[in-house]
Amino acid sequence: MPTITGHHHISMLTKHAKDNNYFYRNILGLRRVKKTVNQDDPSMYHLFYGDLTGSAGTELSFFEMPRLAGTVRGTNAITRIGLLVPSADSLHYWSKRFEQFGVQHGGITLFAGRESLLFEDGEGLRLALINHAGEAVPEHWAPWDEPSVEEEHRILGMGTVEFTVRSLEDTARILRDMLGYVEASRTSEEAVYQSMAGEAFGEIVVKQEDGPNERPGKGSVHHLAIRVKDEPELRYWDAIIRQQGFRSSGIIDRFYFHSLYFREANGILIEMATDGPGFTADSSVEELGRKLDLPPFLEGRRAEIESKLIPLD
Structure with a gap:
């Protein structure tokens, strides 16, 4: 049985791509690794932020939808995104940085049993910085040299992701019994599942x-993508999903990766995405995120697409 090796990326909704671009690059210090468009609706930006190359497990992605209203919070949704930082000192560093930039945040607390700093971006997206306590991260993660954030406190990649659901056991059966996640802890109202035992990055x-x-509205999460190795593994999971009675999108070529989508029992959208080809498929490492990149099937519409997008920089 193939193993899920962690998160791949997570996708959110933003009303203002320009403000979003400033927050995630200039305040959080992430690299914008891909400036592209929603392949299903190329009138809107699709922005990716992450490490040096946007490695699987570091990617935060946003669809810009200018007509969005605010999120009305509730259940059956992805409700918080954890980002790993190196140490407890890093949490104090980020608390001071958030005060400097006027970012809404709380005090240092526990999130899924880990020492964390909870905060929100300007659109109310709920996030957490998690003390990774010097533990190892995936070997393929490559730090981004962002000079405005001190090297020893830079965000490493994605950590714990929070699902809020009406039926914990229904989601547990999907993660544990169908996808092979390890149940690390369980109470009547909360459970923690890990794709790799003991590791926060899955x-x-x-x-x-x-x-x-x-x-959903601005600042809400659209879906979580989890890692699969390659297209043969994706075909394996497509068959499993259908055998368990869930509707699969089938395999879709997103150019930077191949993926499929399904909704688990409480309606949360999950994507399974391959590690490759990656964001360097059409750009050098040095040039990542600087220009508008389009997949080949949209390249012929470049002039039309660019005319409808507001410049970010």
């Missing part, structure tokens, strides 16, 4: 909460 905390479904 961790999902599932919280049970009754109430109406979340109504």
Whole structure:
């Protein structure tokens, strides 16, 4: 049985790409590794931020939708994104940095049992910086040299992701029994699942909460993508998903990776995405994120697409 080796990326909704671009690059110190468009609706930006090359497990992606209203928070949604930082000192560093930039944040607390600093971006997206306590990260992660953030406190990559659902056990069966996640802890109202035992970079905390479904808007999470090695593994998972009675999108060529989508039992959208080809498929490492990159099937519409996009820089 193939193994899920961690998170691949996570995709959110933003109303203002320009403000989003400033926050994630200039305040969080991430690299914009790809400036492209939504392949299903190329009138909107699709921005990716991450490490030096946008390695799988470091990618935060945003779809710009200028007509979005605010998120109405509720259940059956992805409700917080964890980002790993090197140490407890890093949490104090970031608390001071957030005060400097006027970022909404709380005090240092516990998130899924890990020492963390909870905060929100300008659109209310809920995030957490998590003390990784000097533990190893995946070998393919490559630091981005962002001079405005001190090297010893830079964000490493994605950590624990929070699902809030009406039925914890329904989601547990998907993660544990279908996808092979390890159940690291469990109470009646919260459980922690890890794709790699003991590792935060593939961790999902599932919280049970009754109430109406979340109504998505700016600052909400669209989906979580989890890592699969290659297309043969993706075909394996496509068959498993269908055998378990879930509707699969089938395999889609996103040019930078191949993927499929399905909704788990509480309706949360999960993508499975391959590690390659990666964002250097059409750009050198040095030039990543600087210009508008389009997949080959959209290249013939470049003039039309660029005319509808507001410049970010």
